[in-house]
Amino acid sequence: MTVKVRFAPSPTGKLHVGNVRAALWNWLFARKMGGKFILRIDDTDLERSTKAYEDGIKNDLAWLGLDYDETINQSARFERYDAARDRLIKAGLLYPCYETAEELDRKRKLQRARSLPPVYDRAALALTDDERTGLEAEGRKAHWRFKLSQSPVNWADLIRGETTVDTKSVSDPVLIREDGMYLYTLPSCVDDIDLGVTHVIRGEDHVTNTGVQIEIFRALGDKGPQFAHHSLLLGADGQGLSKRLGALSIEAMREDGIEPAAITSLLAKLGTADPVTVEPDLRALAQGFDFARLGRAPARFDATELEALNGKILHETPFEDVRGRLSEIGVSQTLWNAVRSNITRLSDAARWASIVDGAIDPVIEDKALTDQAALLAPDELGPESWDALTQALKEKTGAKGKKLFMPLRLALTGEKHGPEMAVLFPLIGAKRARARLRGERA
Numbered sequence: 001m002t003v004k005v006r007f008a009p010s011p012t013g014k015l016h017v018g019n020v021r022a023a024l025w026n027w028l029f030a031r032k033m034g035g036k037f038i039l040r041i042d043d044t045d046l047e048r049s050t051k052a053y054e055d056g057i058k059n060d061l062a063w064l065g066l067d068y069d070e071t072i073n074q075s076a077r078f079e080r081y082d083a084a085r086d087r088l089i090k091a092g093l094l095y096p097c098y099e100t101a102e103e104l105d106r107k108r109k110l111q112r113a114r115s116l117p118p119v120y121d122r123a124a125l126a127l128t129d130d131e132r133t134g135l136e137a138e139g140r141k142a143h144w145r146f147k148l149s150q151s152p153v154n155w156a157d158l159i160r161g162e163t164t165v166d167t168k169s170v171s172d173p174v175l176i177r178e179d180g181m182y183l184y185t186l187p188s189c190v191d192d193i194d195l196g197v198t199h200v201i202r203g204e205d206h207v208t209n210t211g212v213q214i215e216i217f218r219a220l221g222d223k224g225p226q227f228a229h230h231s232l233l234l235g236a237d238g239q240g241l242s243k244r245l246g247a248l249s250i251e252a253m254r255e256d257g258i259e260p261a262a263i264t265s266l267l268a269k270l271g272t273a274d275p276v277t278v279e280p281d282l283r284a285l286a287q288g289f290d291f292a293r294l295g296r297a298p299a300r301f302d303a304t305e306l307e308a309l310n311g312k313i314l315h316e317t318p319f320e321d322v323r324g325r326l327s328e329i330g331v332s333q334t335l336w337n338a339v340r341s342n343i344t345r346l347s348d349a350a351r352w353a354s355i356v357d358g359a360i361d362p363v364i365e366d367k368a369l370t371d372q373a374a375l376l377a378p379d380e381l382g383p384e385s386w387d388a389l390t391q392a393l394k395e396k397t398g399a400k401g402k403k404l405f406m407p408l409r410l411a412l413t414g415e416k417h418g419p420e421m422a423v424l425f426p427l428i429g430a431k432r433a434r435a436r437l438r439g440e441r442a
């Protein structure tokens with residue numbers, strides 16, 4: 001069996017850490033198994049779906065390195081859904097209903113008042129032909145519900161283990177709205193059958209849906225794919241992510257200077273038993289993918305963990321890999337090698353480039369010490385100059401440790417922290433260094 005999986009976003013919003021996790025796991029599983037990864041754009045909702053969101057999703061996936069073997073749009077496949085619709089109607093499994101949203105709401109309220117589950121009462125199934133004609137004459141349009149078996153549906157979930165959804169406790173789902181629009185449920189099954197999808201890997205918010213969809217697969221004469229439902233992400237505070245998704249979009253992270261490998265390294269391991277490590281090679285991540293490692297408990301996403309990982313990735317990134325990006329921001333190889341272990345974002349290197357090359361206002365904390373340093377600094381600076389200068393200063397002034405090093409760093413860079421001064425000092429150069437030590441803007 002060739003594994004075929006799909007990632008199926010709706011182009012009604014941006015990709016974010018929550019939904020990209022499903023993309024990543026589908027991709028990792030497909031690549032590990034030598035299978036196919038399909039991008040399916042769930043754009044049956046023609047009003048809310050936009051081309052801009054679709055392009056954004058594709059752009060984000062490309063940036064993350066999650067390439068796909070095939071892409072389809074549901075909006076191009078309505079004929080296939082119509083054929084499935086007709087088949088279900090013929091089998092007596094799809095029936096027209098005429099209740100308005102208010103009427104349905106009233107029914108649910110009554111059920112709740114009587115402590116009954118708010119499950120659709122199937123009143124429309126009892127309508128006679130005359131009654132239906134009468135309702136249509138009133139101007140009502142039918143929406144269509146799938147007739148569930150009202151019995152337990154079981155499957156061996158690859159993450160959750162044996163799972164049961166009793167469709168007795170689920171309302172017959174609306175598959176087609178009164179304006180004729182297909183909701184996601186039926187098209188998804190039709191596509192999974194047509195494309196030969198073998199595994200559906202998605203969030204556990206779809207578990208009930210799976211019970212329903214397994215019945216639809218059967219009604220369409222298919223045994224359906226295997227299912228794996230992963231737990232959902234929470235914020236570091238244990239709260240759901242839904243309110244913060246704007247800030248957690250892949251686009252926002254890219255703009256904030258997060259590296260794609262930081263996102264994939266973190267998301268591949270969040271919610272698993274494995275430690276999070278830097279793994280920029282997606283193929284290597286795929287080799288380690290295993291459903292058995294995915295836990296059922298919700299995983300927590302912590303932006304500070306992502307940032308720390310971003311820094312670690314940059315520390316290990318050789319100049320060659322980022323040459324183009326660095327040349328855009330005016331960072332040389334020497335400077336990159338000097339600063340990469342002290343930054344969390346690549347753009348921080350540009351800040352160091354301007355500290356080394358551009359004018360700064362020095363911070364003078366110990367004037368006597370820095371004046372002395374200006375006198376002692378040689379005309380030519382090399383790799384040994386920093387040690388030589390600090391040694392000479394120590395002997396001359398008796399200052400040592402933080403009292404010696406901090407005033408020098410503040411005068412030379414204007415910053416309390418940063419890359420090793422032994423490396424920065426020669427990059428700053430003798431003339432500029434001397435001026436800064438004297439407290440001049442240089």
Ligand code: GLU
Pocket residue numbers: 007008009010042184188200201202206
């Ligand atoms: N468009 C659906 C969603 O984003 C797809 C779910 C699925 O993978 O079947 O929730």
